[in-house]
Amino acid sequence: MNTELFFKPATELADLLGAGKLSAVELTKAVVNRTKAVEARVKAFNSFDEADALVQAAASDARRAAGQARGPLDGIPIGFKDVISVAGQPLTASSRMLANFVSPYDATVTRKLKDAGAISWGRLNLDEFAMGSSTENSAFQVTCNPWDLTRVPGGSSGGSAAALAAGEAIATLGSDTGGSIRQPAALCGVVGLKPTYGLVSRYGLIAFASSLDQIGPFARTVDDAALLLEAIAGHDPLDSTSVNQPVPRYREEMKRIRAEKRRFRLGIPREYFGEGLDPEVGAAVEKAIDFYRSQDCEIKEVSLPHTQYGVGVYYIIATAECSSNLARYDGIRYGHRSKEARDVVDLYFKSRAEGFGPEVKRRIILGTYVLSSGYYDAFYLRAQKVRTLIRQDFLTAYRDVDAILTPTSPTPAFRAGDKSDPLAMYLCDVYTIGVNLAGLPGISVPCGFSAGGLPIGLQLIGQPFKEAELLAIAGLYESGHDWQRMHPKL
Amino acid sequence: MANVPSAAAKYEAVIGLEVHVQIKTRSKMFTRVGAGYGHEPNTLTDPVILALPGTLPVMNKAALDAVIKAGLMLGCEIAPLCKWDRKNYFYPDSPKNYQISQYDQPICLGGEVEIELPGPARNLMGEHKRIPLTRIHLEEDVGKLNHFAADSLIDFNRAGTPLMEIVSEPAMHTAEEAFAYLTSLRATMIYGGISDCDMEKGQLRCDANISIRPVGETKLGTKVELKNLNSISFVRDGIAHEIRRQAAVLESGGVIVQETRDYDGQTGASQSLRSKEMAHDYRYFPDPDLMPVKVDEAWQARLKAECPELPFDKQRRFLEVYKVPYTISSVLVWDAALSDFFEETARLSAKPQAAGNWIVNDLLRELGNARIPVAGSRVRPAHIAELIRLIDSGELLANAAKEVFVEMFATGVMPGSIAEAKGLKAVAGDLDELEKWCREAIAANPRSLADFKAGKDSAINGFKGAVMKAAKGKASPKLVDETLRRVLANL
Numbered sequence: 017m018n019t020e021l022f023f024k025p026a027t028e029l030a031d032l033l034g035a036g037k038l039s040a041v042e043l044t045k046a047v048v049n050r051t052k053a054v055e056a057r058v059k060a061f062n063s064f065d066e067a068d069a070l071v072q073a074a075a076s077d078a079r080r081a082a083g084q085a086r087g088p089l090d091g092i093p094i095g096f097k098d099v100i101s102v103a104g105q106p107l108t109a110s111s112r113m114l115a116n117f118v119s120p121y122d123a124t125v126t127r128k129l130k131d132a133g134a135i136s137w138g139r140l141n142l143d144e145f146a147m148g149s150s151t152e153n154s155a156f157q158v159t160c161n162p163w164d165l166t167r168v169p170g171g172s173s174g175g176s177a178a179a180l181a182a183g184e185a186i187a188t189l190g191s192d193t194g195g196s197i198r199q200p201a202a203l204c205g206v207v208g209l210k211p212t213y214g215l216v217s218r219y220g221l222i223a224f225a226s227s228l229d230q231i232g233p234f235a236r237t238v239d240d241a242a243l244l245l246e247a248i249a250g251h252d253p254l255d256s257t258s259v260n261q262p263v264p265r266y267r268e269e270m271k272r273i274r275a276e277k278r279r280f281r282l283g284i285p286r287e288y289f290g291e292g293l294d295p296e297v298g299a300a301v302e303k304a305i306d307f308y309r310s311q312d313c314e315i316k317e318v319s320l321p322h323t324q325y326g327v328g329v330y331y332i333i334a335t336a337e338c339s340s341n342l343a344r345y346d347g348i349r350y351g352h353r354s355k356e357a358r359d360v361v362d363l364y365f366k367s368r369a370e371g372f373g374p375e376v377k378r379r380i381i382l383g384t385y386v387l388s389s390g391y392y393d394a395f396y397l398r399a400q401k402v403r404t405l406i407r408q409d410f411l412t413a414y415r416d417v418d419a420i421l422t423p424t425s426p427t428p429a430f431r432a433g434d435k436s437d438p439l440a441m442y443l444c445d446v447y448t449i450g451v452n453l454a455g456l457p458g459i460s461v462p463c464g465f466s467a468g469g470l471p472i473g474l475q476l477i478g479q480p481f482k483e484a485e486l487l488a489i490a491g492l493y494e495s496g497h498d499w500q501r502m503h504p505k506l
Numbered sequence: 507m508a509n510v511p512s513a514a515a516k517y518e519a520v521i522g523l524e525v526h527v528q529i530k531t532r533s534k535m536f537t538r539v540g541a542g543y544g545h546e547p548n549t550l551t552d553p554v555i556l557a558l559p560g561t562l563p564v565m566n567k568a569a570l571d572a573v574i575k576a577g578l579m580l581g582c583e584i585a586p587l588c589k590w591d592r593k594n595y596f597y598p599d600s601p602k603n604y605q606i607s608q609y610d611q612p613i614c615l616g617g618e619v620e621i622e623l624p625g626p627a628r629n630l631m632g633e634h635k636r637i638p639l640t641r642i643h644l645e646e647d648v649g650k651l652n653h654f655a656a657d658s659l660i661d662f663n664r665a666g667t668p669l670m671e672i673v674s675e676p677a678m679h680t681a682e683e684a685f686a687y688l689t690s691l692r693a694t695m696i697y698g699g700i701s702d703c704d705m706e707k708g709q710l711r712c713d714a715n716i717s718i719r720p721v722g723e724t725k726l727g728t729k730v731e732l733k734n735l736n737s738i739s740f741v742r743d744g745i746a747h748e749i750r751r752q753a754a755v756l757e758s759g760g761v762i763v764q765e766t767r768d769y770d771g772q773t774g775a776s777q778s779l780r781s782k783e784m785a786h787d788y789r790y791f792p793d794p795d796l797m798p799v800k801v802d803e804a805w806q807a808r809l810k811a812e813c814p815e816l817p818f819d820k821q822r823r824f825l826e827v828y829k830v831p832y833t834i835s836s837v838l839v840w841d842a843a844l845s846d847f848f849e850e851t852a853r854l855s856a857k858p859q860a861a862g863n864w865i866v867n868d869l870l871r872e873l874g875n876a877r878i879p880v881a882g883s884r885v886r887p888a889h890i891a892e893l894i895r896l897i898d899s900g901e902l903l904a905n906a907a908k909e910v911f912v913e914m915f916a917t918g919v920m921p922g923s924i925a926e927a928k929g930l931k932a933v934a935g936d937l938d939e940l941e942k943w944c945r946e947a948i949a950a951n952p953r954s955l956a957d958f959k960a961g962k963d964s965a966i967n968g969f970k971g972a973v974m975k976a977a978k979g980k981a982s983p984k985l986v987d988e989t990l991r992r993v994l995a996n997l
Contacts, residue, residue, distance in 0.1 A: 099559075099560075100560075101559070101560045107559055107560070109559065114559065117559070119558070119559070119560075120553065120558070121553045121558070123560060218560075218562060219560065219561070219562050220560040220561075221560050222559040222560050223559075223560065223562075223795075225794075226794035226795050227794040253564065254562060254564060255562050255564075256562065256563065256564050256565065256795060256796050256797055257562075257794070257795060257797070336791060337794055339594075339789075340592050340594055340604050340789075340791070343594065343596065343602065343603035343604055344557040344559075344601060344602045344603055345559075346596065346603060348598050348601075348660070349556050349557065349601060350556075350558065360598055360658075364596055384789065387594070387789035387790075387791055388787055388789055389787040389789070392789075392790075392791065396791060
């Protein structure tokens with residue numbers, strides 16, 4: 017079957033563009049038309065600008081005609097989670113607070129992708145201010161899982177995952193603070209990568225939790241993810257937390273490692289396979305483990321004894337940081353300003369009450385509380401100490417294994433409205449959250465479907481700054497399976 | 507009636523000062539946009555300053571260099587490791603609604619400011635004291651609010667400018683000490699090229715914490731914070747006023763309320779701004795967007811080499827090496843360029859006291875009238891050195907020299923040439939002509955001659971006026987006297 021253009025991997029499209037068999041305008045039109053055809057049902061986009069995308073596409077074709085194509089991403093339409101700044105485009109964080117905000121500057125990753133010739137396509141829906149695991153917290157709309165429109169795509173980067181799964185983009189960017197790339201990737205049956213903390217610049221990413229946030233790619237294949245990572249990774253003088261190290265050529269490195277036919281050692285953490293894990297998810301992951309065994313990999317049981325504290329630690333650190341990061345949204349310089357205010361204090365109260373949704377308010381208040389006088393030591397400071405223990409769990413395990421294998425999400429996609437209790441929602445992140453706390457790279461790859469046809473994701477967690485190895489291990493799994501060729505019927 | 511001791515004399519004041527110094531860097535503390543003063547409102551801004559969504563801070567190294575240098579100049583311990591903290595509070599002049607500052611690990615600890623109190627007379631040096639510091643840290647400045655009848659406008663030009671906060675121990679006891687502290691601190695910062703410290707431009711701001719206690723008591727009284735002290739004089743006056751106010755409260759049986767008070771320099775009165783009973787909870791936590799700073803020995807050494815000699819050290823050295831009196835050195839040392847000018851002049855002329863006098867009296871007068879700094883003066887050390895030489899050799903007399911100086915300042919021509927051109931040179935070499943004038947004066951005044959011959963020595967003064975007039979001021983009184991006596995002796 018000839019895959020539609022919009023379902024082809026970026027690497028394959030790059031070959032077609034390079035060989036002159038396809039133009040960027042043709043490709044972009046295919047993506048735009050697909051979006052128009054399905055968007056009413058998927059609701060992944062907060063906004064998109066067709067005319068602008070076609071202008072970018074035409075520019076790409078002109079470059080190629082002049083022999084100045086910039087590389088494999090030149091002419092590839094990529095969707096942006098609506099927390100990553102693109103100059104001249106809305107930057108809303110799916111919040112009423114920024115509903116009217118158009119950003120005047122490019123995020124560093126945006127600039128890098130523009131320099132690579134990629135086409136920025138649309139603003140993708142998310143849980144408001146990246147706080148959530150289902151995209152139901154968006155102030156604008158709930159995105160639907162393309163595999164089952166009554167179910168959520170996951171979150172917070174639900175729009176990024178759903179758009180890719182539905183063929184509304186060739187690749188997308190999301191952000192991951194506690195699992196917000198990996199979990200929606202699992203629920204939507206696509207590849208999602210969170211880089212090591214500090215690998216990709218956060219300049220231009222609306223900050224949620226500064227010590228946890230990372231931008232990462234959603235892609236159809238592991239190779240595509242490597243391609244995108246190469247384009248966006250690297251030291252940024254505008255981000256003091258970005259590391260100053262040369263960026264490996266991930267695709268090349270990945271292939272080189274695979275060619276070595278190394279006997280990968282994979283750790284299976286016992287704490288991740290207990291209560292709360294859906295049996296179908298567990299079964300799919302077990303099959304994946306069997307596959308690796310069949311590939312001569314060494315499978316070892318490991319222990320990450322502080323796993324149980326992950327969610328608690330996360331909801332102290334992340335909320336503390338976000339309570340401060342979201343203080344700037346006050347209606348004074350930009351964003352929503354209440355029309356009712358009597359004086360400046362009233363302006364703050366009303367603008368923020370009107371602008372923020374309930375989950376955002378919940379986290380700001382929680383974060384303010386844990387930082388408040390008399391509580392800093394007991395909560396924030398202690399949480400940071402336990403965080404060190406969580407990181408040490410992983411680093412200890414890495415003495416004996418190269419990567420750690422877990423389910424990405426405890427369940428497949430749930431129905432919209434199912435998890436009304438915030439705490440129940442928080443537990444969706446139980447397998448992904450420790451990775452952010454430890455600052456490690458993590459990738460989710462599709463590893464099967466539930467009986468009901470819902471995607472299941474396999475998570476691989478790598479060593480710090482060893483994305484090439486992580487991608488090689490993920491690529492090994494992918495090369496033995498066909499999940500990436502399956503697409504939802506819309 | 508016996509003197510009733512004044513209320514203020516019963517109590518000892520305890521004063522601590524918090525001084526904010528704006529560091530003179532090209533760009534702001536956490537972003538590259540330019541820093542400055544007097545620009546069109548909201549033109550020194552960028553996405554980081556305006557706290558647009560997604561923006562991040564990056565440290566300004568020059569600002570770090572400046573605060574380390576300031577710390578070294580003030581004898582602080584430079585922390586081997588320091589970090590940044592967020593001070594969280596909402597206010598329209600603070601775009602992020604948190605200020606990046608340093609809470610518990612500041613860059614400089616301890617240190618001291620040497621002060622000089624007024625002496626018993628203007629020409630006598632007063633007591634020197636060393637006021638200990640608690641700490642110095644770096645932070646970013648906030649914007650400026652302008653209030654109007656119906657609304658308020660915010661100018662973010664100042665927001666993000668690097669600010670050094672210097673906290674003294676509560677170790678001062680009088681308004682005079684506070685005044686001396688600020689004068690000394692301000693001069694030190696200007697000397698080090700760290701700030702221009704122009705209080706009118708907000709480059710130096712001072713808050714005072716004042717409490718009083720009965721003399722002899724060691725426990726501290728309730729402290730009051732005094733703000734809006736817009737000049738060094740207002741600091742002194744405000745503190746003096748507050749000490750009197752607190753004494754009056756206690757004398758009348760009241761208690762001091764811990765509060766912030768706003769001082770009005772025009773009226774000399776203060777009023778309560780807000781109660782400090784509930785201290786604001788700033789929810790300090792380490793800023794996750796910034797890395798801690800390690801200052802190693804090499805970094806310190808590099809900056810130590812750039813530290814200038816401090817004003818009081820220079821004052822002591824001038825006294826010891828050049829033997830210039832306090833009245834001269836105390837004027838010179840507060841202007842580094844002037845001090846350098848002096849030392850060069852002293853070197854060229856080998857007459858430091860004379861050099862000091864010409865500079866402090868005549869040069870400063872001319873500079874003041876012309877409203878230019880010493881760097882703009884046409885008179886250079888070589889000019890003054892030559893002037894001194896001409897006077898010493900007798901070629902130029904005091905009055906003439908003053909006239910020459912003014913001309914020298916206006917034109918930059920060397921004094922010798924000016925004296926020649928204006929015919930001001932003393933006729934020290936032309937003794938024949940001088941003798942001729944002496945004889946003429948004696949001949950014209952037989953009465954004084956008779957008195958002199960009769961033994962009245964002061965009669966010689968009768969001739970001097972005529973001789974000086976004939977010499978048109980080009981002969982020194984000493985030379986005239988010598989010549990007259992010689993002529994008289996030979997009559």
